[in-house]
Amino acid sequence: PRGRRFGGGGGMRARGLWALLAALRAGWCLLPQAGYLHPDEFFQSPEVMAGDILNLQVYYPWEFLSSSPCRTIVFPLMTSGVTYWVIKSLQQLDICSSCINSYTLLVSPRLLFTVFSFILDYSVYRLAPFWEVDPWKALVLLAGSYVTLVFYTRTFTNTLEGLLFALLMVLVSSRKSDGSLVGPTSSPLIGIVTTAGFFNRPTFLAFALMPLLYWAGLIVDSQKSIKTVINHFSKLVLCACFTAIVFVTADTFYFTSMDLENLYSIKKSSLFDVISQLNEKMIVTPFNFLSYNLNPHNLALHGSHPRVTHFTVNGIMLFGVLHILAIGAGIKTLKEYIHQLIRVRSFCHGSSGLSVHSEGSPTLLLFYFVPLAFLSLFSHQEPRFLIPLILPLVLFSTSQNRAVKWRHVITIFNVFGALLFGCLHQGGLIPCLCHLEQLMHSPESSNHPRHYTLLFAHTYMPPRSLLNIRKRDTHIEVIDMAGSKEEILCQTVEQQANNFTCNDCHVFVIIPGTVRATITKCGVSFKNETLIFPHLSMEDPPQIPFLFSGNWRSQLGLYILQVDRDQ
DSSP, X not given: OOOOOOTTTTHHHHHHHHHHHHHHHHHHHHSOOOOOOOTHHHHTTHHHHHHHHSOBOXXXXXXXXXXXXXXXXXXXXXXXXXXXXXXXXXXXXXXXXXXXXXXXXXXXXXXXXXXXXXXXXXXXXXXXXXXXXXXXXXXXXXXXXXXXXXXXXXXXXXXXXXXXXXXXXXXXXXXXXXXXXXXXXXXXXXXXXXXXXXXXXXXXXXXXXXXXXXXXXXXXXXOOOHHHHHHHHHHHHHHHHXXXXXXXXXXXXXXXXXXXXXXXXXXXXXXXXXXXXXXXXOOOHHHHXXXXXXXXXXHHHTOOOOTXXXXXXXXXXXXXXXXXXXXXXXXXXXXXXXXXXHSHHHHHHOOOOOOXXXXXXXXXXHHHHHHHXXXXXXXXXXXXXXXXXXXXXXXXXXXXXXXXXXXXXXXXXXXXXXXXXXXXXXXXHHHHHHHHXXXXXXXXXXXXXXXXXXXXXXXXXXXXXXXXXXXXXXXXXXXXXXXXXXXXXXXXXXXXXXXXXXXXXXXXXXXXXXXXXXXXXXXXXXXEEEEESOOBOSSSOOOHHHHTSTTHHHHTOEEEXXXXXXX
């Protein structure tokens, strides 16, 4: 299609609204957001880098162990690693005496991701004229989505996947105003982006399939010389191979050096011996990832869902009415094509294929539904897996003003989603860790070292890095009880309370208000109760009658209970 320019954009009102929403995105990141979406937002990047660069006590997830390397280290190093190196350098240079604290450890990686999130906005602005969409209306719809405000400001690999998908769509959709391709320069970039996305998350291939097929079709249709076509594909393949070599080399160095003895031997060895050892231990993390996740038994350990969960639940949870509109348009378009195939005329005169100008924008629908269908083949289905699809969905929903008449419903939906996931969902755990970090690093605790035991129960996995504990410090112990049953929980609390080998020990139990009654049955006394509000645990949801009682804050709070060992 010819790129059509929209002279006034969506008007000054749309531009001002987008600017306001963009400021909200950045400001809410700095506030910061208290909601805790999923442990992977910490344990697939910041937690690992805090241990490697800042030398803090952290919990290394199994994907980053040398025995089971399933995640590339390149993107964590380029994101959380860079931000942590900056604050570490500022502190070492005495520019900031206390740069490393729970706030900077939480916000600095998120701030970088928030800056990166504007790649989405840039992509929408670039793509909108190509798909004959008002760019400013599309930008308002994108910036107002709670998926952009919450998910795209968090340190998920899914966030990076969405940004790379957006860049890929820009690269394959770049055309001149007369409809011709910009030039062959996009071929190397497409190869680099596709390979980088594959190493970030192998599921990126599901998102890249349609853009690559679309690009290949444009190349073949626009080039008369077979030599030129081969040249395009050769550049793509060569750049993809070079990018893969960079990732494999970086991952191999990282995971082999995790073994300290091996690292020591490498330092003492010649360059030839180092290369030989690395060749013997060549690590290709995406293949390990696929090998693990293609095993149904392994996926079942993380939770199994019906194959239609993405279509019927997750899509609506993330995108609301936009997902429903896309399904309706998809069904309508499918019916039209079936009717065309049935007619004799379609066989006689030939079909023009998928046209961007046709009602329903079938190509954008394919960009949305093809990845959705591939991801639905796996039994483990989480909402965040679909966040890269916001770009084609926003473009589709803005075309022909489909979303306009639903704007009030969309606004209410996104406000509710932002409050639920940005504030309420496990919202007490991060403030709790910040509170405990300040307590353990207070002047009183520094002058008189004490032993702290922090016992977390019925919460998401606490990121140890936010406690800002040095690896050499052994006076702080973190115990994650997850969703342990009452008997095991009480047994552990009693053991800590009756540990008389430690004179100056302080034991804290962190537990949601919905299971506060359970801990009272353990026969242990508490003092210095602290309630952090709000905190919503979907694993232990509050009972509706209690929400309308005088005890409602307790049901929507997280307790920090200090065990009274004197009793």
